[in-house]
Amino acid sequence: MSAAPADRQVLVLGARPCTPDMLPVMGPAPRHAGLWFNFGHSHQGxxxxPVAxxxxxxxIAGEPPLVDPTPYRPERFG
Known part of the structure; x- marks a missing residue:
């Protein structure tokens, strides 16, 4: 990939990965044992x-979590 010439502008657009309630999804997948989610951090990913x-x-390790993960559970979307 080569760089664009200095006299040329390049516009790059992309969607922000966010959820309807603007909170990330973190935790075990409700219907798939062994699958864990960690997505939807929007522009703060x-x-x-590191903290996510x-x-x-x-x-995953069954250790006491650093913060309460309840607000981020996948089940909140049904």
């Missing part, structure tokens, strides 16, 4: 990545 990864790792 890069910033929240830690929270998910704690849940």
């Amino acid at each position: 890069f910033t929240l990545g 990864g830690r929270l998910l790792a704690d849940m």
Whole structure:
């Protein structure tokens, strides 16, 4: 991939991965044992990545989570 010339503008657009309630989805998949979700962080994904990864790792390992994961549970969407 080559860089665009300095006199040329390049427009890049993309959708933000967010949920209807604007909270990420983190936790075990309700219908698929062994599958875990961690998505929907919108524009904060890069910033929240480390703490979201830690929270998910704690849940997977059965350790006490760093924060209450209830608001992020996948089941909230039915």
